[in-house]
Amino acid sequence: MLPMTTTETVHMAIYDTLADWEVGHATAHINNGQWHREPGRYRVATVGATREPVTTMGGMRVVPDVTLDELSPADSAMLILPGADTWLAGGNGAFAKMARRFLEAGTPVAAICGATAGLAAEGLLDDRAHTSNAPEFLQAFGYGGAEHYVAEPAVTDGDLITGSGTTPVAFAVEVFARLGLYEPSVLASWAKLYRDNDPAGFYELMAYAGAGAA
Numbered sequence: 001m002l003p004m005t006t007t008e009t010v011h012m013a014i015y016d017t018l019a020d021w022e023v024g025h026a027t028a029h030i031n032n033g034q035w036h037r038e039p040g041r042y043r044v045a046t047v048g049a050t051r052e053p054v055t056t057m058g059g060m061r062v063v064p065d066v067t068l069d070e071l072s073p074a075d076s077a078m079l080i081l082p083g084a085d086t087w088l089a090g091g092n093g094a095f096a097k098m099a100r101r102f103l104e105a106g107t108p109v110a111a112i113c114g115a116t117a118g119l120a121a122e123g124l125l126d127d128r129a130h131t132s133n134a135p136e137f138l139q140a141f142g143y144g145g146a147e148h149y150v151a152e153p154a155v156t157d158g159d160l161i162t163g164s165g166t167t168p169v170a171f172a173v174e175v176f177a178r179l180g181l182y183e184p185s186v187l188a189s190w191a192k193l194y195r196d197n198d199p200a201g202f203y204e205l206m207a208y209a210g211a212g213a214a
């Protein structure tokens with residue numbers, strides 16, 4: 001008999017003006033168990049400042065599963081922070097402080113686009129390799145980590161993942177790698193298909209699916 005898989009929760013922060021497209025690849029493929037190393041291990045839950053619904057940039061209304069007050073790093077596999085206009089206006093500070101708690105506890109944080117500005121303001125990029133939309137983008141947010149900026153679509157430094165808002169698929173690849181979602185060869189094929197637009201990745205993934213069913 002196969003051992004039962006313990007389900008772990010990946011928490012995605014939600015707030016008004018959330019940029020839907022920046023996290024869609026990551027959350028959809030975390031929830032979809034196809035090709036997973038351990039199917040059923042992860043699920044995605046949303047976390048809001050309150051229980052009130054939020055409206056995304058795409059106009060979708062989303063109700064949080066839990067609130068920040070109910071969230072603990074010990075009960076989470078990762079905190080994902082999407083971009084949003086509210087970050088640019090200096091909002092979402094409570095989420096940046098939660099990111100600090102997660103990193104101090106050794107629980108991964110993944111931030112993309114405007115959320116990297118919030119982490120910069122919180123001082124979380126001062127001594128970690130990171131990326132964002134551009135180094136100049138971070139300068140307006142009390143940024144002290146310019147020497148650690150890496151001009152890549154997405155960067156992982158230990159428990160921190162950062163990404164540019166224009167490269168959500170590269171960001172998803174880093175998230176999957178940190179979670180150990182796929183075997184390395186499967187992740188490489190996934191990236192080949194979705195990030196690199198190489199059709200060979202599709203046939204490789206189909207071959208993995210066929211081998212798993214055999």
